[in-house]
Amino acid sequence: MYVIIVGGGKVGYYLCRTLLAEGHEVLIVEKNEAKCERLEEELGSICLRGDGCETATLAEAGTGRADMLIAATNEDEDNLVSCQLAKYKFKVRRTIALINNPENETVFKKLGIDVTVSSTNLVLEHIEQEVPTHHLMHLLKLEESGLEIVEVRIPGHSSVAGRRVRDLNLPQGAVLALVIRKDQRPMIPAPDTVLEAEDQVLAVTSHELEDALRLTLTGQRVERHGN
Amino acid sequence: MKVVIMGCGRVGAQLAALLDSDGHEVTILDVDSTSFRRLPPTFSGVALLGDGTDQEALVKAGIEETSAFVAVTQGDNRNVMAAQIAKHIFNVPRVLCRIYDPLRRDLYEDLGLEAFSPTTIFAQLLRDKLVEAAS
Numbered sequence: 001m002y003v004i005i006v007g008g009g010k011v012g013y014y015l016c017r018t019l020l021a022e023g024h025e026v027l028i029v030e031k032n033e034a035k036c037e038r039l040e041e042e043l044g045s046i047c048l049r050g051d052g053c054e055t056a057t058l059a060e061a062g063t064g065r066a067d068m069l070i071a072a073t074n075e076d077e078d079n080l081v082s083c084q085l086a087k088y089k090f091k092v093r094r095t096i097a098l099i100n101n102p103e104n105e106t107v108f109k110k111l112g113i114d115v116t117v118s119s120t121n122l123v124l125e126h127i128e129q130e131v132p133t134h135h136l137m138h139l140l141k142l143e144e145s146g147l148e149i150v151e152v153r154i155p156g157h158s159s160v161a162g163r164r165v166r167d168l169n170l171p172q173g174a175v176l177a178l179v180i181r182k183d184q185r186p187m188i189p190a191p192d193t194v195l196e197a198e199d200q201v202l203a204v205t206s207h208e209l210e211d212a213l214r215l216t217l218t219g220q221r222v223e224r225h226g227n
Numbered sequence: 228m229k230v231v232i233m234g235c236g237r238v239g240a241q242l243a244a245l246l247d248s249d250g251h252e253v254t255i256l257d258v259d260s261t262s263f264r265r266l267p268p269t270f271s272g273v274a275l276l277g278d279g280t281d282q283e284a285l286v287k288a289g290i291e292e293t294s295a296f297v298a299v300t301q302g303d304n305r306n307v308m309a310a311q312i313a314k315h316i317f318n319v320p321r322v323l324c325r326i327y328d329p330l331r332r333d334l335y336e337d338l339g340l341e342a343f344s345p346t347t348i349f350a351q352l353l354r355d356k357l358v359e360a361a362s
Contacts, residue, residue, distance in 0.1 A: 035324060054328065054330070054331070054332070055303055055330040055331065055334070056330070075304070076308070077280055077282070077302065077304040077305045077308040078304050080304065080307070080308050080311075081304045081307055081308070081331070083301075084307075084334075084338070085331075085334060088334060088338060089334055090338070101281070103281070103282055103283075104280075107282070107308075107311075107312055107315075107316060110315055110316065111311055151312070151320070
């Protein structure tokens with residue numbers, strides 16, 4: 001696969017290394033001369049010096065035959081333009097943009113970018129998992145269906161502890177997929193499964209139902225951040 | 228007519244002053260408050276500190292009720308992004324945008340933005356002047 005990466009910062013560098021190791025053809029487009037030299041010293045001649053938002057540079061990079069363009073600069077607007085150029089001018093099938101402002105996720109999707117990766121959201125989610133007081137954590141977003149897999153820990157004070165799954169007033173559309181209990185094998189919850197305090201429950205839900213699910217399982221409403 | 232202008236540089240400030248003196252309701256946005264010094268003392272519109280690629284700032288500037296949005300910051304990509312947000316997210320009826328790079332302008336014109344390249348316009352103007360003088 002031929003992959004073009006715009007932006008030779010940290011993300012671009014490690015991404016390039018990984019893709020090269022997997023045997024792909026990779027080219028980094030980077031404006032800064034010193035950065036280009038450093039990249040070439042480390043990774044060989046895989047760097048094109050130029051502005052990845054310019055048609056001429058992308059033409060020189062052979063964008064027309066690229067299978068994928070990944071825009072990984074620190075500026076959201078530059079990433080947007082690189083991806084749009086690749087998509088509309090060079091007909092690149094798959095464009096991926098790194099975004100710093102999580103709010104831009106919806107904007108980029110609406111403007112035709114195939115995949116967005118929000119570094120801020122990723123960091124937030126990781127921190128969320130380390131904060132023990134937080135009762136609902138995002139584990140995975142299923143891009144195609146718009147669903148997400150979340151983990152809920154049943155708090156000791158919750159009225160859910162000791163109740164059967166069938167008796168819970170779960171929001172329509174949210175599904176409990178797995179129950180993990182200390183010192184036991186993980187189990188797939190049946191309608192008769194009785195939940196206990198400190199159970200880790202993995203659930204599949206849409207983003208909209210997330211608050212209702214949290215409320216049902218923990219009796220807790222939490223101010224949300226990010227998207 | 229209500230107009231939101233993003234970027235209070237020379238062009239942005241002058242456009243704001245012109246529209247304001249014509250009696251239009253103008254809000255001008257810039258990330259740097261010192262750039263508002265370019266506005267004339269008679270300017271009766273709103274000067275707002277904020278980033279036009281940020282939806283919250285745009286809402287504050289009244290993007291939801293505006294009839295026109297003009298993006299004239301120094302950055303082509305910032306203009307392109309803000310203009311597309313105005314057009315596709317907030318459905319502003321009229322969106323104008325400056326793009327210095329002629330090739331980039333062509334692409335976004337094809338994508339439905341009303342985009343102007345001062346580079347092309349000024350080069351053509353100079354050529355016309357020269358040719359006119361010669362003939």
